[in-house]
Amino acid sequence: MLDTLIWKDATEAQRRRALARPVETGTADAAAREIVDAVRARGDEAVRAYAARLDGHAPDDFRVLAEALREARKGMDPADIEAVKAAADAVRRFHVRQGYSGYSVETWPGVMASRRATPVDVAALYVPAGSAPLVSTLIMLAVPAQLAGVPRIVVVAPPAGEGGVNPALLATAEILGIDEVYAIGGAQAIAALATGAAGLPRADKIFGPGNAYVAAAKSYVAGLPGGPAIDLPAGPSEVMVIADDRADAELVASDLLSQAEHDPSAQVVLVCFDSATRDRVIAATEAQLAQLPRAEIARAALASSCTVICDTLEEAAEVANVYAPEHLILQADAAERLVGLVRHAGSIFVGAFTPEAAGDYAAGPNHTLPTSGAARAYGGVTVEAFQKTTTILRATAEGAAAMAPAVERLAALEGLEAHATAMRLRRERAGAQPGVAAAGGPRAGTKRRKTAETDVTVTVNLDRDGPSRIATGVGYFDHMLEQVARHGGIALDVAVEGDLHIDAHHTIEDVCLTFGEALREALRDKRGLARFGFELPMDETRAAVWIDLSGRPFAKFEGEIPGETVGEFPVEMTAHAFRSIAESLGAAIHVKVEGENAHHMVEACFKAFGRALRKAVRVEGDALPSTKGMLA
Ligand SMILES: NC(=O)c1ccc[n+]([C@@H]2O[C@H](COP(=O)([O-])OP(=O)(O)OC[C@H]3O[C@@H](n4cnc5c(N)ncnc54)[C@H](O)[C@@H]3O)[C@@H](O)[C@H]2O)c1
Ligand SMILES: N[C@H](CO)Cc1c[nH]c[nH+]1
Ligand SMILES: [Zn+2]
Known part of the structure; x- marks a missing residue:
């Protein structure tokens, strides 16, 4: 468990190999493409064929009945309802400060340039439920979608039980005020949403995490001509823990296992500064594994995980920046210094009392985060992700006259005479009026x-x-x-x-x-x-x-x-x-x-x-x- 690499002694190739994500994503890519291409070619019939083969559920209508949502909520334990509400409330409090705001700037005298933000029309939220029904993911996706004002929010989740979706997911949808839920998961759900097949709407943008098949299908449909947009690459979970010699091994082990138990393709990386810390953490991990119901999954994940031993904090930060983990947990006296040194991580958890599990459920920030090194270029899901912007220009006669010299000269430089004419004609005539500015994010x-x-x-x-x-x-x-x-x-x-x-x-x-x-x-x-x-x-x-x-x-x-x-x-x-x-x-x-x-x-x-x-x-x-x- 947890093969060890001494960072300063390792070659570039050894470092790359040790920090490589599990390899079977190649297989998942091929499988996801096959499913998406079949749905593009054969439509509804292919969606049903894959839904039957992979999940044993291919009804005439994948939509969950409104009655099932209401019943699920009625059947939910009041303490669970309270937990859902408390988590949603914290997520709302964090996200309400996000969102693009409109603003206007007078870029030339008489030229008012404005930006307006509007939500996407149809947002599809993928909620994973293959091996565990991720109620928290529904909260993490629905709350920002609602804050952005998305008019049509559609949820898909793998089927469970009697022709529906897991009751806790349905109850949560009902609590959040979401009524359009489809009992379909995997690449076939993504393909149906991308093309508008099998009674699902065509989504403008698909959000949410999933296993390697779901993540691969999302990336593939986003690259197709006319395909939907997607939020970010969010595949199997991963965590890196940087622990110094004073870290509590039991806490470190619990953090490693909390991600390892998600998926055999999940990955955990321990970064420490001596072999004694590694050995303490490995012993604590073994002890907790013995009690873990999902030990088999966690062991499989641990098999493709590793320990990196560093000499300095700077080296540890370099490991994090090279790996760009979805989650980075800092259990070290110098945690705050590390926060300043790390540039690439989806979410950082500082100190012994900040477990990633808290962030997964109820701390407030989004838990849908970039994996496979995508944290070098992406952050987690935001309210902005559900919006797009449009710029609006209004020029008066004075404005046209002010811009004309630059525009006409640049058009001439490019040899585009019609452009120059369009500006010159305006310079000779008249125009419009300005708008209102709101700075510093939406007032919400x-x-x-x-x-x-x-x-x-x-x-x-x-x-x-x-x-x-x-x-x-x-x-x-x-x-x-x-x-x-x-x-x-x-x-x-x-x-x-x-x-x-x-x-x-x-x-x-x-x-x-x-x-x-x-x-x-x-x-x-x-x-x-x-x-x-x-x-x-x-x-x-x-x-x-x-x-x-x-x-x-x-x-x-x-x-x-x-x-x-x-x-x-x-x-x-x-x-x-x-x-x-x-x-x-x-x-x-x-x-x-x-x-x-x-x-x-x-x-x-x-x-x-x-x-x-x-x-x-x-x-x-x-x-x-x-x-x-x-x-x-
Ligand atoms: N990055 C993030 O932000 C984040 C957040 C939450 C969860 N996750 C990850 O989401 C994943 C959830 O995975 P899950 O499997 O439990 O649920 P899932 O809903 O993502 O996937 C289940 C679906 O996978 C499909 N599938 C299973 N085996 C297949 C095969 N051999 N070929 C084609 N399709 C197949 C099935 O259709 C099934 O419905 C985990 O990896 C977890 O770590 C990531
Ligand atoms: N750790 C996951 C993100 O990688 C989110 C999650 C949901 N439920 C439990 N955990
Ligand atoms: Zn988790």
Whole structure:
């Protein structure tokens, strides 16, 4: 187990051989190509033939029924549901800061160059489940896809059980609000998604890790003319652990085994500074293997793994940079120095209390990471991976005149006369107007508030005009929040489990408090923001809302709304809602409403609030909107 290489004494060829990934990827490449080519030639029939042969499951329709998703969630242990939610929440908190934002720059006087980000239309998420149903991978892929605003998210996973997918995966999909799941895996799933065969949609981009067959199929379809894009090369798991002589051998062994147990093709590499450390780790690994249910898989992985012994930290960092591991664990006193020396690794885990297993499940960063040395050029899955950008140019007559000398001369240098003419003609005529800038990434925030009464998660993105997904369980309140999102020009995601069997009070209050907190996070330092109000008539009703993002909570509500409820929404909660938002956002919110019809009056308040918010959160310049020089 763990053949040893002394780094300083080894030749280039010996180093390359020791750090080579397991070789059977060549076989997997050939098998994946055969499957993809068959599907390209024969379509549905080939998908079914391979699905039957490799996984024994080839129904007329691979799609999992909505009922099966709901049943799976109902059957899931509440403690498991909580674990899924807690992990998703941490992943959301890490990823919400990602995402391309739009911006505009005046590149010449009168020439406004803008960038706009839009999500892909159809994102397919491959969730591995051949030997273990990777619930965590579904979380890692679905959360960034949702934050990017992908309109159609499709999940594929190898079949399990009675014609469906593993119930824990289905329950997780249901919890995350994903309803399109297909029970198909392997290269045949990738081929079906690439071509739109066997009832699966053609995906614009395919995401997710998998075994060597899945990884090979993804790379192959991405290289085909008109093929889908893919996220990154993410094949069998690998980990490198750099351990010094004070490292706890039992912890090091547990980290090596946690990746070795994934797949016989997984690879683990131990880097240490003396043979005594290696021997301690090997002994601890053997002891833990004796208790491991997946010992056979882990042993196979260990057979193609090695130990490298280095003299210095610099040498150890060089080994990591040459190998470019998917995961790098640092269990050494000088761990922080190593962080600075390592340039190529998918994810780095620093210190004895940071196991890779935490990152696999619930620490926050994405666990879908580059393997086979791809970390030299790739990082893990991000929100940006689900988006693409479009640039937009707007030039005025002044702008055309400013650019013309350079453009016309360069066109002449290239001998492209039609280009020169197109510019010259503009120089002789007229043109358009500029847009708005948002710097430093999207202004987004996500908050979860969990009490004995409710469990609320709210995500807002102030720089994206929808889409919104709102499900509070109180129909009219959903409608109100949709008004706020639409009129506010923001993307709003609200998921709630509330004690609605009692009444709507806690749900409405806690959603508003969480909404305010998420808004507050999204607003960052409030530079460039304005204070605003908006007045809105609606038939016989008139509502006005004024917002000051001052940092100081204050709420005032003037108006008498007749009756008790609108739908299941108690009208007295209108004032309460704005008070809750003002409190957690740290804003002064004044609402004034007059009218006769309760439905109109409540709706007008929320609409006017959305409109006032839209104006208040718009970035105009970079000054703080306060003579105090701060908004606290
Ligand atoms: N890099 C990452 O970010 C990352 C993250 C999670 C998991 N992983 C890796 O994902 C992999 C999951 O592998 P898995 O096998 O459990 O599930 P999987 O879903 O990736 O693959 C299972 C499918 O492989 C196909 N297959 C199996 N044998 C085949 C053969 N001989 N020929 C053609 N196709 C065949 C089957 O159709 C089956 O449905 C592991 O290697 C794990 O280490 C990597
Ligand atoms: N270690 C895997 C990435 O290589 C991710 C994972 C999921 N579940 C357990 N581990
Ligand atoms: Zn793992």
